[in-house]
Amino acid sequence: MTATAPCWQPLLAELGTWAAADRRAALWLRDDDAVADTPALQHLTALCAAHGVPVLLASIPARAEASLVRRVTATPLATVAVHGWAHANHAPPGQKAQELGTHRPPECVLDELGRALERLGVLFGPRLAPVLVPPWNRIAGELLPALPRLGYRAVSTFGGTPLPGCPPTLAQVDTHLDLIDWKGGRRCHDHAWLAGTLAAQLAAARAADGAALGVLTHHLVHDAAAWDFLAALFALTAHHPGARWVGIHGATAGP
Template sequence: MTADWTPLDAELRLWQAAGLTLPLWWRDDDATAATPALDRLAQLSEAVDLPVHLAVIPKTAEEELAGALPDHLIPVVHGWAHENHAPAGEKKAEFGAHRPLVPMRADADAGLARLTELFGTRLAPMFVPSWNRIDPALPASLSALGYCWLSTFTPRQQPEAAPGLIHVNTHLDPIDWKGGGGVVDPDRLIAQVAGQLADRREGLADRDEPYGVLTHHLVHDAAIWEFAEQLLNRLRAGPTRPWTALKGVYR
């Protein structure tokens, strides 16, 4: 893959010169089973020295998945069944405003219970709604259920999504979903990361929010794997520190 990493390299040098450190995290969605793609994800995570928060779909998660995860893959709750409840013609959502709050709360509760049974104390109490969409009225219920974290996509507007529920989002997804899959033009992705980091450095975005890379191991082709590896290696070589959601505390 030929890509121009100059914009990101230059931005990372500015962070270094300013004495800044970027908290960095990684989320990968839609896991249900042990697969060769999951093995590759674990290998890449180890190679770049950055843990992966693995968003597991509770309803369809297989028992064998628990024994297949190395310590650097951290399971989190990915909705309940990854089923779309949005009306035809609207963006997909499992926990959107199209449903009453009571069944959504019940599904979020069931998801946490199911994965706690499967993973025990290895589970990080983070809620990742399917398709990154959530009814604004639901987060207020999540902390009462036992969740400490909510994760969607795009920069957060405030540190807490609701009292007791920290909002930690992802910010870059290399997959060209609208174009039918494959990797987005790498130069465009690099410009996006560099611009997001520049906004943080200049105080235009929340510098304390961990910067999140989002992947979906089950649909990666060779180009997506290659871009992810190159990006993560570059970020880890810069002024960054790994962040994980473990027992509701920053690390």
């Protein structure tokens, strides 16, 4: 599929509205679950490099391997964030999966998050952004006030709803469009739905504060349709006068 297919027309029209107003919609990319250099990660970073798109790789600290460090080092547009500690579910059966919940003592969870930031800091140095990406995009509000003293400066979940208990010293920079239909067979969403949803989200951002909209990917589970959508999205937006791709620092800075 190319970016000239009919399903892209709502997005093209919306970006045209931004451009006509001499504005550029800000987009940013977060990819979850990076632990090692794989063909899928190489595909993702090559796509980003080809279109000049920065990517925030949410890495699982307990499982991060040396090969991931080499891949990030070789990818100037890649930055790393902390994806929990081990991406382990501690919720009881019947409840939604959660690593950073109230199922364990808070000091235990916070100790892991402190070690997570420290380990990735040793591995990636200045390429690490002090951003916490909670596994499954869930975190207990009781934990949020303690994150700044651990060294975190931002938290990134999904959906854009303000997190209860988030202190003013902790920025919230969410993703808004997930390519994967997790309840529909872990396949890529319909391309027309994705493009139309993004167009509607950009229209809402244009009418509000124009904050950056986050696109969420999971390179390890992408099917061919997900790769096709991402390639077409980059081709359409990377050089469009009504759009710009920003890194995590640009996303947290606001409009």
